[in-house]
Amino acid sequence: MANMSPKKNEMPVQKPDVRNKNFDEVALGYTEEQAVDEANRCLGCKHKPCVGGCPVAIDIPAFIGKIKERDFEAAYQILQKQSSLPAVCGRVCPQETQCESRCVRGIKGEPVAIGRLERFAADWHMKNAKEAPAKVPSNGHKVAVVGAGPAGLTCAGDLQKAGYEVTIFEALHKAGGVLVYGIPEFRLPKAIVQREIDTLKELGVKVDTNVVIGKTITVDELFEDGFEAIFIGSGAGLPRFMNIPGENLKGVYSANEFLTRTNLMKAYTEDSATPIVHARKVAVVGGGNVAMDAARCALRLGAEEVHIVYRRSDAEMPARREEIEHAKEEGVIFDTLTNPVEILGDEHKFVKGMRCVRMELGEPDESGRRRPVTIEGSDFVMDVDAVIMSIGTSPNPLIHNTTEGLETNKRGCIIAEEDTGLTTREAVYAGGDAVTGAATVILAMGAGKNAAKAIDRYIQGK
């Protein structure tokens, strides 16, 4: 019997004034009852409009149908046909602009909570499934994967399941990419990511951490070592700065540095050896997911005041709505239509303030968003002692610079065919943020999947 409530089942969450002091997960997940109740809101539309909104075309009505029947394991099995990281995507996908934006229930109320249901089924499986994944006998072909982010992990998993011997090379000391060094614990518990990586290892995937491709080993040497194809999923980890005066003062971080110190090096735990500036008042410059994460981490590290400083208006912010709302609830202050022009330092070169100007929205620019223009004479000084620059990242040129024949576009992104990931060099494939620039987990995963299929065809066709 369909549930005709116009509203989604609320997601149980930690209270804002509690969670803004801890690093535990904010959203607690549906109970079985809530999940079944929410699943009953799905009409099981024959033409499946929602599926068209999912970059990897998960059969949404089918998996939700299984939740209705309380066959949670079957729901999971449907999810994992298209997605190798459903517990991750259910948590971090920008559902409101993807699957849920196409849901017919969204016309007269709120759409079905597809993401929450996906998370529920994936978590249920993790908690209850026992059997170890079956190892596939080797077909004798070796493939190398560069980077252990969602793109690389997905590509490696799919190839291993098809019988290839896969080795992932990861520059950092821990696998997971942005999932471990960027997205904070309170949004994506690291145990979930670790679990996915452990599963891959059980399948037989080798994960070699502490190997920087382009430095420790080059792409050419990988071929010499007997790898027949290579997938590059090295992400877009190079931080941008604004190039305004004062950016090298003490207390100015790139979001990457701040989040890496906090998440990967666990600066928030008692026994971490990694220092972090415990600032009183923090300004985070930018309006994306990265900025929201940095702001919410800063709050949790004990800052009295955290500001998001964004040059356009609230409506243009690229972050997921849920993250913006969560940040607001937790007490992050939003200074929109505001742009920094200079960071001010004290006599010891520590940050003591940030000069900003107010903006207004003018004519639309190339991106279709209204261009922010400075309001003359509106400058003022914001009282802050730390600034976190979160204005975007681009792909690291390290691999491109050391690999002959691997071409990039003017933004530094590796050029690759859209549906196969084939680069300008034979047997070298690429996908994820390294190709698109900073994007999403699900797109990176989808690219890894497509490349795995293409690599399989390439090797079998040789």
Add this chain to the structure above:
Amino acid sequence: MFEILKKQELNPTVTLMEIAAPLVARKAEPGQFIILRVDEAGERIPLTIADFDREKGTITIIFQIVGATTEKLNHLKAGDHLQDFVGPLGTPSHVEGLKKVAVIGGGVGCAIAYPVAKKLHQLGCEVHTIVGFRNRELVILEDSFRAVSDKFVMMTDDGSYGEKGLVTNALQALIESGETYDEVIAIGPLIMMKFVCKLTEKYGIKTMVSMNPIMIDGTGMCGGCRLTVGGKTKFACVDGPDFDGHEVDFDEAMERASMYKDFERHQYEETCNLFQKEVH
């Protein structure tokens, strides 16, 4: 895990270790560095590749005990393992084509200067080495340097060994005596490099320095290692660590190096206490 094959105390605060790291050894070049973590809860710290042996698959590091991580590292012995060891990182020193070079090392900076001097010597370049230490007790690598130098000058601040004075005094003396250099390579404390650069600027001698700002990833991801060089922001871990010393903003680099002073002192004291407790 990476095994420590050999440990040798060079002086009371400087230790040499040889680590089994075949992949790193295969590619290492003078001027490059590695990043290590001692254990699972440890910090990532960069150390220069002081020497390497491609055949044996080993990397030599020489470190000064200055804080918590280097203290912890120094408590390990041959046969123990390091959690993480990644490299070679950074751009190798440009040594090709140089005919006559003055290599200047200050304190533990000598560990970074030595592989460069050795490589220059192997390439047939005339190498004049000036090394400086606070006092006789702290001298390291003297024999190694002598073996690759056509001229060798030892300086100590207090005159307890070699000549009394700073490395800049020795360099100036050499230049004034008529020596000419294609390049000066200066590696040591920021303040030393700054003053060497001031001196060589006067004589118009190109000077390369090796910068060692605080680093995390060492691959260009965090931007924590940024410096101003020639008015532009550079990442020491990928664009360097070697830079044209006449373009480096040393004052800014010195300020940035002190960012975590209080935290570091606290960690160091905690670590020392920890080890004292273990002993008792």
